[in-house]
Amino acid sequence: MNNIKLGQTVRDVASGFKGLAVQRIDQLNGNVQWALQPKVGEDGVFKDALQMDNHMLEVIDDGLADKVTAVTDTVDFVLGNEVKDLATGFVGIAIEKATYMNGCVSYWVVPKHDPKSIVKDSAPSGTWLSSKRLVYKGAGIAEKVRKPTADPYNGRIPGGPPARVARPMVRGR
Numbered sequence: 001m002n003n004i005k006l007g008q009t010v011r012d013v014a015s016g017f018k019g020l021a022v023q024r025i026d027q028l029n030g031n032v033q034w035a036l037q038p039k040v041g042e043d044g045v046f047k048d049a050l051q052m053d054n055h056m057l058e059v060i061d062d063g064l065a066d067k068v069t070a071v072t073d074t075v076d077f078v079l080g081n082e083v084k085d086l087a088t089g090f091v092g093i094a095i096e097k098a099t100y101m102n103g104c105v106s107y108w109v110v111p112k113h114d115p116k117s118i119v120k121d122s123a124p125s126g127t128w129l130s131s132k133r134l135v136y137k138g139a140g141i142a143e144k145v146r147k148p149t150a151d152p153y154n155g156r157i158p159g160g161p162p163a164r165v166a167r168p169m170v171r172g173r
Contacts, residue, residue, distance in 0.1 A: 002054055004034060006101045007065035010057045012036070020063050022049055026097040028079045028145055069103030075131050080142030083109060083134045092126065093140045105131040 004010055004021055011018040019036030026032055032054040038047050077083055077094065084091045096108035110126035 002057055002059070004054065004057060004059055005065050005068070006099065007063050007068040009060040009063035010034065010036060011060050012052045012056050013058055014056055017050065017052070018060060019049065022101050024099045025051060026079065026099075028095045064101070068101045071099060071103050071105055073105060073132055075105075075134065075136075077134070077136040078142055079107075080140050080145045081136055082112070082138040082140035083107065083129075084137045085109070085129050086133050086135060090127070090129075091137055094134070095126070098128070107131060107134060109134070 004024075006021055006024060008021050009018060010021050017036065017038070019038040021034045022037045023035035024032065025035065033051045034054060034057060035049040035051050036057075037049040040046055079094055079097060081094055082091060083094050090109070090111070092109040092111040094107040094109050098106045098108070100106075106128045108126050109129050
């Protein structure tokens with residue numbers, strides 16, 4: 001696994017895309033992605049950060065790593081656990097964790113659905129919630145999640161969306 005840190009400048013070895021690692025995204029399947037924020041071009045246009053798989057990235061330099069705020073809040077749950085939002089009472093499964101350069105941590109939480117009430121071909125919607133608002137509610141699906149193995153990929157854990165450049169990402173989807 002690459003030893004990338006928030007704030008470092010990194011490059012995707014396949015595309016050459018480079019940017020500042022502004023967000024780390026841990027996914028339920030064990031995959032890790034980084035949101036890379038490119039510099040503003042000569043045209044002065046601010047471009048969206050893009051998510052890239054960890055195993056395809058290499059560190060170029062330390063960038064702003066010395067200015068990153070350390071994460072101070074801790075949680076008593078893991079991805080796959082059922083959690084409750086203290087502010088709204090919303091209950092769901094934490095399926096992604098996002099850590100930001102400012103020290104904040106958020107979780108993408110999706111509601112549990114009754115299979116009888118789901119509309120055909122619909123996916124459960126979710127929301128990003130601050131870790132400071134979440135508490136452990138139950139085991140959820142954490143024990144049922146199968147993690148990928150590293151053997152076939154020369155020590156690298158595969159994962160991520162097929163298009164590799166998943167979605168513009170800063171805070172939310």
